[in-house]
Amino acid sequence: MKLVVQIPCYNEEEFLAAAINDIPEKIAGITEIGIVVIDDGSADKTAEVARAHPRVNKVVQLPYHQGLAVGFRAGIEASLGLGADIIVNTDADNQYPGRYIPELIKPILEKQAEFVVGARNIDDIEHFSYPKKLAQRAGSRVISFICSQPVPDATSGFRAFSRSAALWIDVIASNYTYTLETLVRLSSHKVRLAHVPITVNPPIRKSRLMGNSLEYIAKSTLDILTLVYIYSPLKVFISLAAFFCLPGLFLTGRFVYYYITLTVERNIATGYVQSLTIGVGLLIIGFFMLLMGITSNLIHTNRKLLERLLLLQQKDRE
Ligand SMILES: Nc1nc2c(ncn2[C@@H]2O[C@H](COP(=O)(O)OP(=O)(O)O)[C@@H](O)[C@H]2O)c(=O)[nH]1
Numbered sequence: 001m002k003l004v005v006q007i008p009c010y011n012e013e014e015f016l017a018a019a020i021n022d023i024p025e026k027i028a029g030i031t032e033i034g035i036v037v038i039d040d041g042s043a044d045k046t047a048e049v050a051r052a053h054p055r056v057n058k059v060v061q062l063p064y065h066q067g068l069a070v071g072f073r074a075g076i077e078a079s080l081g082l083g084a085d086i087i088v089n090t091d092a093d094n095q096y097p098g099r100y101i102p103e104l105i106k107p108i109l110e111k112q113a114e115f116v117v118g119a120r121n122i123d124d125i126e127h128f129s130y131p132k133k134l135a136q137r138a139g140s141r142v143i144s145f146i147c148s149q150p151v152p153d154a155t156s157g158f159r160a161f162s163r164s165a166a167l168w169i170d171v172i173a174s175n176y177t178y179t180l181e182t183l184v185r186l187s188s189h190k191v192r193l194a195h196v197p198i199t200v201n202p203p204i205r206k207s208r209l210m211g212n213s214l215e216y217i218a219k220s221t222l223d224i225l226t227l228v229y230i231y232s233p234l235k236v237f238i239s240l241a242a243f244f245c246l247p248g249l250f251l252t253g254r255f256v257y258y259y260i261t262l263t264v265e266r267n268i269a270t271g272y273v274q275s276l277t278i279g280v281g282l283l284i285i286g287f288f289m290l291l292m293g294i295t296s297n298l299i300h301t302n303r304k305l306l307e308r309l310l311l312l313q314q315k316d317r318e
Pocket residue numbers: 007008009010011012038039040066067068069070071072090091092093095157206207208209210
């Protein structure tokens with residue numbers, strides 16, 4: 001059973017060696033441990049540090065800076081190429097203690113799950129600001145809703161994938177993070193998900209990914225919205241159709257009720273033309289939302305077919 005630990009990096013010459021040294025050299029149930037470092041066009045000596053480290057098996061060097069999602073995906077391909085049965089993703093700043101790796105991969109070794117997330121207790125993390133904690137919790141709730149199962153820590157970068165789960169991985173909705181999309185995508189393919197509680201090391205530098213809490217919240221919200229309409233378009237457009245159709249029906253019904261009870265039965269002239277105009281307008285918008293939902297669901301079905309073709313292509317390469 002071969003484990004490959006991948007570390008996506010951007011300007012990590014200072015901290016990378018410590019993160020690699022923290023990875024256990026022996027793990028029960030694992031016969032070989034490989035390490036892949038992905039250098040995403042760093043301006044410093046990240047790639048040199050990685051190549052000089054005796055435990056690193058492969059350094060993937062992207063020709064220019066492309067963002068964490070691209071680096072993560074390149075790492076998954078390289079790890080699969082090295083014959084990994086299990087892939088662990090971790091950070092170069094040694095945020096996730098290497099001693100948790102055996103626990104992280106345990107559900108995969110025991111065939112209980114194919115995808116395991118190291119879940120931090122967000123409330124206990126002192127260096128997270130209050131808005132960041134709020135955003136984390138809200139994000140995890142929305143992702144739990146989309147995935148139809150509880151996801152306690154949706155943005156943790158400490159994860160383990162079985163080979164079969166890793167074959168499904170792709171990131172199309174964001175170029176700065178893979179964390180949310182892998183959860184949504186793999187659970188849409190019924191990959192079994194598990195969560196292992198972990199603690200984190202205190203930060204040794206500022207986040208490379210997020211400048212401040214506001215940026216974090218804005219980017220995560222945009223990511224979640226993109227994921228919802230890519231992966232659950234019917235839910236989005238049916239909700240929008242209901243949002244317009246329900247008041248539309250009410251207003252149109254109001255007009256019809258008064259027209260029948262007053263004008264038809266008692267011959268009293270009634271107004272309520274505004275209700276009719278606005279009601280019909282809303283119904284028309286709602287109807288178009290429904291059509292959009294059907295069209296986007298067809299596109300969604302096509303995407304699923306493409307994903308299946310990509311999977312077959314991956315399997316063919318093996
Ligand atoms: N490939 C790539 N990796 C990145 C990029 N930004 C951050 N990383 C890596 O992603 C991991 C997490 O980054 P970090 O700054 O610790 O994010 P945080 O823990 O969410 O604050 C680290 O290993 C970084 O080197 C990027 O633009 N490209």
